[in-house]
Amino acid sequence: MGHQKLLQPMIGTVLVLLLLVGCGTPTPALDDAEAYINRGDAYMEKDEYDLAIAEFDKAIQLEPGYADAYFGRGTAYLIKGDFDRAMAEFDKAIQLKPDYAEAYIGRGLIYSEKGEYDLAIADYDQAIKLKPDYADDYFSRGIAYFDKGDLDRAIADFDKVIQLKPGYADAYLRRGIAHSEKSEYDLAIADYSKTVQLKPDLADAYGGRGGAYYARGDLDRAVADYDKAIQLDPNYTEAYFGRGLIHSEKGEYDLAMADFDKAIQLKPDLADAYTSRGAAYYHKGDLARAITDLDKAIQLKPLYYAEAYFIRGIAYYENGDLDRTIADLDKAIQLKPDFTDAYYNRGVAYYEKGDLDRTIADLDKVIQLEPDYAEAYYNRGGVYALKGKKEKAIADLKKVLELSNDPLLRQQAEEQLKALGAR
Secondary structure (H helix, E strand, O other): OOOOOOHHHHHHHHHHHHHHHOOOOOOHHHHHHHHHHHHHHHHHHOOOHHHHHHHHHHHHHHOOOOHHHHHHHHHHHHHHOOHHHHHHHHHHHHHHOOOOHHHHHHHHHHHHHOOOHHHHHHHHHHHHHHOOOOHHHHHHHHHHHHHHOOHHHHHHHHHHHHHHOOOOHHHHHHHHHHHHHOOOHHHHHHHHHHHHHHOOOOHHHHHHHHHHHHHHOOHHHHHHHHHHHHHHOOOOHHHHHHHHHHHHHOOOHHHHHHHHHHHHHHOOOOHHHHHHHHHHHHHOOOHHHHHHHHHHHHHHOOOOOHHHHHHHHHHHHHOOOHHHHHHHHHHHHHHOOOOHHHHHHHHHHHHHOOOHHHHHHHHHHHHHHOOOOHHHHHHHHHHHHHOOOHHHHHHHHHHHHHHOOOHHHHHHHHHHHHHOOOO
């Protein structure tokens, strides 16, 4: 499962910070401005952000140099999604109060949302320098490192969050996601399990753990976790998709298609679901529907989906349309140059068309990519025999006997060798 940015929980953190910084003892000159800020804080607590902004406006009119008012107004704009105005407010707060840790965090959140992760991390660094024991700052920086793809630094920051605040469930969740991205599934499962312990009703924890169990091959536990995630959140697209993949692996194609149907209903542009449903239709023998779904997947991600072109090519082959088969396998190879199965099946299609040289070229590539691919040697040996290249045919068929423990394949190779007069 892919990761998602957790902007909203961090916005909530900024709101808490706002309420904290608004609780200081005002100087006499700021009494009236402080009253407006207190009213703004109260409106923030009730999610009435426009009314809060109006109160912060009044505070700034009375005291233009009051950094807390700009911070409060910036936080309200941030929660409303008006990032440009929020950025300007946090800039002003920092200009007026260069050691304003909360304002650096607020600005860092905006940079993160805009995908400007280096700038976000620089602001989080400054906040941490000012408040080195504040867990939320490390959490925010960990999210930025994660979104930037620096998983080790993200994990280090989540480690620090947990050290400072052992009950911080979201830190365990995010660290689990990072471990999953690194294929460290046992560590991921431990973190997801801790998240479940701390937040038993958090669907993402079950969904993440289900994905880790699936990657580890523990399909029954994966299904149980996906079931629980869906029970907690009936609109959890990724859980339906993950459960559908497991049903497909088990050959339960009707159940798989029901899950893929639901995933597509919830997220109509989810190309993976169309590809997987197309594969399920293919296995059920419904080639027309398989091709329709794979068409849709390719339409959604034309420069990405090697697997969709591959499966559609195989469906065209089953329909006897060799030219379309080859065209789709060409595209799959273009997108994924080490796609062994695409070369193998294109070689089969060329063989069906009688183009033996291209068949051999594709089987050569298969063997280059996977030197232990016994079936490729068997087929290439057969083509060499048809071309009258007896020595090469014998060498390939003997290689099959060296590599394969499959009784049927070995028997076929031995029969071919006998027919060629090999000893």
